[in-house]
Amino acid sequence: MSDQETIQELRTQLSALSAKNSPWVHVKDVATILTPIILLVGGFFVQRSMAADSAALTTSLNHQKENLDIELEKIRDSRQESAQKIEQSKLLTTLMQSMLSQKPSERQLAINIALHACGESGRQVVEAISLDDKYAYNQLTVKRKGLVAQLVAPDARKRWEAAHELGTTWSSDPELLNDLLLFARDNTRTPLALYNTLVVFADLPATSYIGKESLARELLALVKATGPRGAKTDVLVETIQAKIASSAAR
Numbered sequence: 001m002s003d004q005e006t007i008q009e010l011r012t013q014l015s016a017l018s019a020k021n022s023p024w025v026h027v028k029d030v031a032t033i034l035t036p037i038i039l040l041v042g043g044f045f046v047q048r049s050m051a052a053d054s055a056a057l058t059t060s061l062n063h064q065k066e067n068l069d070i071e072l073e074k075i076r077d078s079r080q081e082s083a084q085k086i087e088q089s090k091l092l093t094t095l096m097q098s099m100l101s102q103k104p105s106e107r108q109l110a111i112n113i114a115l116h117a118c119g120e121s122g123r124q125v126v127e128a129i130s131l132d133d134k135y136a137y138n139q140l141t142v143k144r145k146g147l148v149a150q151l152v153a154p155d156a157r158k159r160w161e162a163a164h165e166l167g168t169t170w171s172s173d174p175e176l177l178n179d180l181l182l183f184a185r186d187n188t189r190t191p192l193a194l195y196n197t198l199v200v201f202a203d204l205p206a207t208s209y210i211g212k213e214s215l216a217r218e219l220l221a222l223v224k225a226t227g228p229r230g231a232k233t234d235v236l237v238e239t240i241q242a243k244i245a246s247s248a249a250r
Contacts, residue, residue: 085119092118092125099129111136115143120169127173144170148183151196163196167203177201177208177215184219191228198223198236202243209247216244 091113098110111129114122123140130137147170150162170176180197187193201216209216220237227233 085121088118088121092122096125099125104135107133108135111139115139120172123169123173140173141175144173144175144179148179151183151200152187152190152193159192159196163200163203166200171204171208176204177212181215181219184222188222188226194223194226195228195233195236198233198240202236202239204243206243206246206250209243210250213244213248216240 095110095114095118098106099114101107101110111126111133115126116122118125126136126140130140144166147162147166150158151166153159153162166176166180180200184194184197197219201219220240223233223237
């Protein structure tokens with residue numbers, strides 16, 4: 001082999017060796033090894049992201065369903081309440097003549113039916129009659145005080161029903177706030193009595209406070225001095241304070 005051929009052979013071997021030891025060769029090898037790992041890891045994160053999105057979507061749909069159920073329940077309650085008021089009005093219409101009857105037994109029976117079965121309209125009619133009818137006045141007083149006393153009934157449902165009726169049917173009764181405050185004064189050692197009195201006061205419209213803001217302030221002072229205390233009580237107190245301000249501004 002000539003010197004020229006030898007030199008060329010050495011150059012060829014050097015080129016081959018250089019190519020073999022090139023970092024790009026190793027990069028290619030590493031890439032070959034890492035490719036399935038990258039695909040595996042990437043697939044894991046994609047699946048986890050899809051699972052998270054699916055969970056979020058499920059939560060959102062459940063939340064929307066709950067909201068829809070609540071709205072449907074409100075609609076059903078509203079329709080039921082409207083239907084009930086229609087029936088109460090019909091009954092009250094049939095009782096009007098009897099409530100004005102000169103026969104005491106007929107008049108008293110009609111007054112009791114109107115007061116107990118005809119909702120707010122029935123109470124308002126009996127209240128109007130009570131201006132000239134002692135029996136109607138006494139029945140109003142007994143019914144109102146009985147509902148107030150039920151605020152501490154052993155049965156939670158009866159307590160709720162009493163509070164709801166006082167806050168709606170009896171909200172315009174001129175003696176309601178007086179009876180509630182008297183009840184609170186007599187039960188300062190019974191946290192439930194004071195709390196449920198707050199509940200009724202908070203449920204009443206601001207118009208019920210007109211001219212009687214001092215009664216509401218006295219109740220708040222009583223609660224501040226004796227309790228109950230807690231976040232729920234604070235919310236009720238703030239609601240009553242807002243209604244006092246609204247009433248005083250009228």
